[in-house]
Amino acid sequence: MDTPSFRCRSCGSSAGEVVLDLGRQPSWDRMPPVAQPLPDPSHLLRMWWCAACGLAQLIEDAGSVEEIPGIEPQAMLDQTELSITRMGDEGLLRPAATVIEFGSPHGGSWLPRLAGHGLVEQTGAGSADIVIDVYGLLHEPDQEVSLQAKAEALAPGGTLVVQLHSFATMLRTGQWYDLRHGHFAYWSVPALDGALRTHGLGVHRAWWYPMAGGTVLLTATRSPAPDAATLALIESERDAGVCDVTRVRRLQDDAASAGRLREWLTAERSAGRLVLGYGAASRSVPLVCRAGIDTGLLPAIADASPAKQGKRMPGTDIPIISPAELVARSPDRVLLFLAGLADEVRGALPDIEEAGGRWVVLDPEPRAIEAATAAETSTLCRPMTL
Known part of the structure; x- marks a missing residue:
């Protein structure tokens, strides 16, 4: 898709093209209270690549976007x-x-x-x-x-x-x-x-x-x-x-992984397994929205940030809960949206695996992490605010 009026945010060139189009998406920072009804405001979310300087960049500005306070991992x-x-x-x-x-x-x-x-x-x-x-x-x-x-x-x-x-x-x-x-x-x-x-x-x-x-x-x-x-x-x-x-x-082809995530969640539901999420991070929003995931497939996403708990994910009805509530629900699978934090969250929440649950990361397809042994769990444990 051509964008003749757009100019590179760095070099000012108009030579480039849209390389990733995710359609209309809610702004990830607008996490409304759980009770606030849908729909949420949405905006085009597209990446443009500059042929002159090589900068990949956002095209549309959704207005003032503010970082929601999170727990520094x-x-x-x-x-x-x-x-x-x-x-x-x-x-x-x-x-x-x-x-x-x-x-x-x-x-x-x-x-x-x-x-x-x-x-x-x-x-x-x-x-x-x-x-x-x-x-x-x-x-x-x-x-x-x-x-x-x-x-x-x-x-x-x-x-x-x-x-x-x-x-x-x-x-x-x-x-x-x-x-x-x-x-x-x-x-x-x-x-x-x-x-x-x-x-x-x-x-x-x-x-x-x-x-x-x-x-x-x-x-x-x-x-x-x-x-x-x-x-x-x-x-x-x-x-x-x-x-x-x-x-x-x-x-753009890589974005097809959103559909495969939906297929996996559908299969897990059909098998009678409870899947919950972990990590209501900014990168989770386009993934959840692109895949069209709601509480029917993912009943909740946990996050350690108190500022996010009690709210819901933008563009969907999925509530954000505390890590303690995640553990209390005894999920069969926990979909971790921040794969790089796998060791950290597994060490902080050993009850998940001790109860028979499994952590799943996107790699880019959903991949279950092998359950930790008692010795490995001891090694994984690190301080983390819950």
């Missing part, structure tokens, strides 16, 4: 510590070095941890030795303005640190449901490197981490000299198809 806390350790290994944690952090709804602020290493927040006017963006670019409607602001905030000889969920991960794993309202830009490392170079910066180092299927921490400087590992990571993303529109178009 241990996996994200661990990722933060790994990233800051990596900064130390690169010699960036110099005492009295100044830092500016561009805010993000994800992962919490790094400033308290960096202060513990002697870094000083740069307040008011002025530039900083370190400029940090942790999943922040994702939320900026105007990518050109956002990148320019970060470049201008960087002192001479300074380093920009960016953490992102790479577009290459979406392609490799078929995570089409990562497209949602309020998330405007899906950068790959090659595309971001090209955009940064228009602002006098370039990717200097990049590291891949397994969280959420694949996140990347990168540094950018005004005199980039990428090492062999960084060049290999960039090339691996090219091999994944981030610069190939034919490969990018396959995201």
Whole structure:
């Protein structure tokens, strides 16, 4: 489908095309009270890929989208510590070095941890030795303005640190449901490197981490000299198809997994098994809505965030319950919408498996996780707010 009036949020080019069309979807952040009747307001949800710079991006803006307070998972806390350790290994944690952090709804602020290493927040006017963006670019409607602001905030000889969920991960794993309202830009490392170079910066180092299927921490400087590992990571993303529109178009085919999820839930219901969900996350909304799932197939979804409990999933009548209520219902299967948190939630909710239930992840088809032994359950157990 052509969108002749749309221009890239980064380079401004009109050369591109719609590569993923999920039709009309409710905004994931509008989680109404359970008693509020359907239908919910909906908006087009489409991804456009820029042939000029390679940025995959949201077309329509659903208006002001606000992150609903959630419980920060241990996996994200661990990722933060790994990233800051990596900064130390690169010699960036110099005492009295100044830092500016561009805010993000994800992962919490790094400033308290960096202060513990002697870094000083740069307040008011002025530039900083370190400029940090942790999943922040994702939320900026105007990518050109956002990148320019970060470049201008960087002192001479300074380093920009960016953490992102790479577009290459979406392609490799078929995570089409990562497209949602309020998330405007899906950068790959090659595309971001090209955009940064228009602002006098370039990717200097990049590291891949397994969280959420694949996140990347990168540094950018005004005199980039990428090492062999960084060049290999960039090339691996090219091999994944981030610069190939034919490969990018396959995201639309990947969205067919929603129908297969519905078929699986229907089969489980026919077999007399109770399936409940876990993880009322933003990525769960397009998946549930695309599959047309309601309480007839999935009676409830649990979430650790008190701000979500007592509400329902947008676009459907599925209520959001507490983890304690999930356990009390003794489900035969628990569909985990956040596969990367499998170990964490299994360790926090051992009663599910002890009662004979099984956790199921989307991989991308529903796949039941083998039940843990007593020794494995002990290993899995980690602190988690319920």
